[in-house]
Amino acid sequence: MKNIIVALILLLLVFCANGQDWKWKNPIPTGNILNKVKCIDSLTAIAIGKKGTILKSTNKGLDWSIQTSGTDVDLNSISLVDKDTIYISGEDHSVFKTINGGEIWKKVFKGSGGSSIATQVFFVNAAIGYLLGGSMRLYKTSDYGKTWIDLNVSTEFQNVSFIYFTSENVGYGVRDCELLKTIDGGITWSQKRLSKCSVYKSIFFIDENSGYLVGSSGTILRTNNAGESWTVLNEFPANLTNSNLESIEFINNDVGFVVGQKEILKTYDGGNNWEIIHQSKLDLFSISFFDSVNGIAVGGDWLNGIPEILNTADGGNNWNENSYTATTKYIDKIKFVNKNIGYSVGGHVTATYSGYIMKTLNAGNSWNKLDTGLDTYWINDISIPNIDTIYVVANRGQILKSSDAGTTWSEQNSNTSENLYAVKFLNTSTGYAVGNNGTIIKTNDGGDTWDKQDSPTDGTLRSLYFKDINTGYIPAYEIDSTILLKTIDGGGNWIKKSIGTVSDPRGIDFVSTDTAFIAGSSGGILKTSDGGNNWEQSYQNGNNYFDIFFTNKNTGYVVGDRGEISMTEDCGNNWTAVKSGTDKQLRSVFFTDVNTGYAVGRNGIILKTTNSGSCLRAFNQSKYFTCSYDTVLIKPNFVGGTKPVTYRWEDSQTTSSILVSPNYETTYTVTITDFEMNSIDIQIPVYATTIPTPEIRLSKDTLISDSEYGNQWYWDQNLIVGATTQKIITNVTGDFHIIVSYNNCHSEKSNTIHFGLYTSIQTLDRDFKIYPNPVSAMLTIEHLNNFEDGIIKLVGINGQVIFTQKITEDVVQLNLSEMPNGMYLIQLISDDKIITKKIIKK
Template sequence: MKKLTLFICLTLVSAVAFAQWTWQNPLPKGNDLHSVYFIDASTGYSVGKFGTIIRTLDGGTNWTNLQSGTTAWLHSVYFTNTKTGYVTGDGGTILKTTDGGTNWTALKSGTTVPLNSVYFTDANTGYVVGGFYILWVSYIRIILKTSDGGATWTELLNENTSPLYSVFFTDANTGYAAGNTILKTIDGGNNWTDITNGKYYGKSVHFTDANTGYVSWEGTNFKTVDGGKTWSEFTIDPSSLIKSVYFTDAKTGYAVGSNIYKTIDGGTTWTQLSSRIDAPHLNSVYFTDANTGFAVGNAGTILKTTDGGITWTGLLRGTTAWLNSVYFTDTSTGYVAGDNGTILKTADSGTTWAELASGTTVTLNSICFIGADTGIVAGNNGTILKTLNAGTSWNAISSGTTEDLVSVSFPDKNTGYAVCNQGTILKTTNRGVTWNAFPLESANCLLSVYFTNVNTGYSLGCMHGMYTILKTVDGGISWTAISSGSDKYCRLNTIYFTDANTGYVLGDCGIILKTVDGGATWTATPSGTDSWLKSVYFTNANTGYVVGRYVYGCLMECPLNPSIILKTTNAGESWTSLTAVSALHLNSVYFTDTNTGYIVGENGIILKTTNGGGWVSAAKTQTMESTFTIYPNPATNKITISTHSNLHEETLVCIYNMNGALLQQEKFQSQNLIELDVSALAKGLYLVKIQTNKGIETKKLVVQ
């Protein structure tokens, strides 16, 4: 029984499994990038969210995704030579490669605190800084050092104060660390002195020589010419959030954030480089020579300049528009619709995606095909587009409404339905050539539509301030409201049927409802999440997939809000969580066979699986009402877990770090008050999972 209990506890946290969902758009990857580093003119690396590490060997023209072995958010990358490099990130993550990034090994940092920056002064000696804060109540600041190439790390500083974001050394002994203040060491990190008393601070620190250095914070740049004894303040842009600064020589420097800025007078004045292409927020900048530089940022953005910042070229390939709906006509040919009039097509099972001319810039919400060549797209402002030639051209069809069309369903080749977000249902009986409107006076909004045959259909709507399920048996002429059976006041997002009687409804708050009697009654099934669930698709009566996104983020930047991918193999009776590869919103899922499926969503993300979604990352769980309280929190040596319920059963308590590693577990029998010794845990953020026969509850714990 002890071994079984350990297995259950271990499977509660996301397992690290890779190559189960592959990125098809944008490329190389659409996760936010936090740091960029080049070892020469050709070879460079960038790291970011969800364990993202990418590498170029040709000066940025092509990038390859590397397997990091983690899903932690990675913040900094540094190489000591062409083969040996280090990456740091959340959960105390430190990775090392000795073969130029082909393989990465996780090093033992001795902490679970986010590690924000790494810098090496020689092949063996390196420094890492980090920390976090939670709602300005709990703070941790940490500095680590290695003298043996990362084999061991020594804690130089661990204080309950604001975190550090950047570290830079000018020689073997002299270094600077920036955060809400600036620290300096002159003895190789043994001692650190606050050289500004909190007056100057920064997210990025960079020195051009032993005395001259720069620290950036939001729209301000601070400069020292005497090794940090005094600092001068220069405004870059009051409205910009500067994240990174880099100098190519004593006079010429670049700063990135909400924009890209350049100075040619040693930081006294800064000019916005207005010629750069439009891009999301930028987080890091690096130059390989006086003219060639790279900047990386959110949504996988990679920019390159070869003329000292006068012009910048985007290296990310593919659209970054939000994608809302995906549909395949066969195993090779598929279509995606999204924001800004985006329609994509693949003819090679997603290996390449071509953007089609839709003739509109409105948001397109739903796409379906009624044959290999004939397709319908519904979008905002009453937009209906139709193609008769497999997407080569699209024609606008009059819908008779200006309301936003959010969902379209064709039960046969002639009959189709579309619903508007303001309560109107449209119907066509001639393959979408003309549409007739059927306003529902009792419905304030309609969110999804699905027909099982030409007469019987279902929709989700808002009625009298509540979300409800609607049914018609006369081809949409009349509709009857059906109780969902859910006691949660949460939005219902989509409806799907696997046969005439069996259907599913997804919603916010992790809602999954099921009917087996054609909608007469609905039963809630535990999803194991409280998040937004947006789309469902079944490959057969038993096997189905759900996608969405966690909406309850961390109080600090951490990997607790990944995309949601759920799978059932027993017709929705239970759902398992598949390994997430992103923190982006996932909006639509479609499978072409039992193993091959596609997911689309935020920032142009397109994912593909060829093995039915791959590894399961969490054991089957059942959510329960919050009944447990942990105090004190933050804690130092001991915590108490209390509940108002009468427990007459075994309670299993597991404590994990932010990378999912099990650190501590204990069993208790019929105890309403549980005390745990946590003095062996390093300062940082942890997950506490409490399991009883009623289900599983997860709490966050801060140890300081």
């Protein structure tokens, strides 16, 4: 019994009009390995790869543009229906579809059991397609990808690595030593042992009978009888016996191509004979041809994570590289002099003298290595006090200086052999550098001489910041504690202070006189709002951060492991990760303005953004609570977008925040549009609490509210302390009302009830004097001789007796200093007479 497991509606992916948020500037066109390529028509090709990479070329592979895929998973198969309709699949068992030749992609299916095992999508025609899953699953669609059926192949498909269909009903599945075949559209499968075991990677049929298999150890098999038998083809160079063949394609019955590892093979006689026609620098995984002469091969270097794109225009006799890599080394720091001129520095662990400097003159679009003329250790940082003067610091205490914008370089005596990790020049004369074992050195003469400064730590120092010529900060890490070194005398003295638990702090940035951030390992970002005296956690997600940079007092970025770029636009209150397009370590970030920024790191990665690092994205909308008709200021939470952005609320206001006074729960909508006309709608609910006006009634000596909760009773317009129940009993005359409170909101004043005592139990022929009133501590009561043998009572306004004393003297003093503030009653009772007076304690 076959089960229909899911029916999916196409989901439109949200994307910026200009595509990728961060664009590759090294390598070019991408820094992700490419797994598959498919020529669509005589000019157009699609290539896919790691981290959701989709590339499109419209000039036979000479130039490529990055398409928005909407996913970060590795993509590994392409199935072409026609020049407009294309399917691709990813490692999470997802299928994506385009109906406009790759301009817009939509996810149309995601199977169960998603894993890192590669999946494959294969469409026989426009309606019928199959998806091979990594968990012994095979799905089928017969309605153009709208619904998918699980064919329940189970253990039949254990270890099957790829599929191929020659018609609606006839298809093949391949594993190491066996071929599986169906003649009923995947319902049942027969098994046949292959003539040679191998790790097979690709299958291709010229027609329903003639097909080829390629795999490990240079294996190529051919069938001429629809898979009933297979012949091992050994007529190819012996040095291929250790090569893993990855992909095969024939352009007609006789001419075919195979790629694998670093070779491209070609046959002119239907596979009887093969020759190596090209040796590439990097491994190749896929090949496809536009026609008999124009073709593309793609792949990459797994170790360094860089792609390979080759194209031929003469039937494969000559192949040209159409990918470019300025460097594959680590880039540790990037800085710009202005919007066009920038420098990047780094190194690699494989060589002693691996340090290098690159320069761009065109805003990062191309980079050239500078020749220092020196044996250079790994360079860790760069400082540019003016457009011509440049300093770099490296391992083993090396400092290089250029006074002609990088054309020539000289080495300075740093007075240390410790690795130097950070350098900062405050002007062309005064500079600092820091490094291993607490090393701090300073120059006052442009680096001609460097002097060591006394350091209160032997920790590793990786960054520094100076507010002015005298005030500087250096973060570090000692046992179980982040420390901050501070000087207020230009480094003459450094004071050490423990500030938190962020290990290996690598970046520090002040956004104002009082506000600063420190980023380090284990996902820590610390923030101070008082100039560095106190620090608190701003962000913690477990990742390791290497650099932090703020473009203004609110907008900042951190970069770290696994390609993470996170940004804040509210001064560190919230951080959100944006799509970088890579999973490689990022080590430095720098912005030349609020929109234009760069991130660099491992394997020579250089990324650039021109939209502040992210498309417009809403996040973490605040919840607003107010009372009916009270005024509250609301504003949207979002990140990204090319600045400036504009706001438009439903009532046509155009400010970034608005004042509202709702009477009930109301949702306010604002449209935010950036400079490139990308826009988002954000809905902000405001929860307004309305409390009905209460009613009170009198029953004998009991006052009763119609509200069960939230009551506060008043007597003669004064709050009765502690009187918050639904009912109170009173024996005093006066006017009573209530106000009901809930969620910090208050009702209108209730109706007022006047309560009067019987004159038969209160006479005024006797009186007494009390002072002071209001009273804060000692209350004096006089003329008590008129109440011989009587008693004094202190009564709460809701009737509770707090104090009782027999009258024995003419004057009595009561200490009320410990009593709560509020209204109380003093009662003098003698025989059947009662005199009551009100006092206020404050």
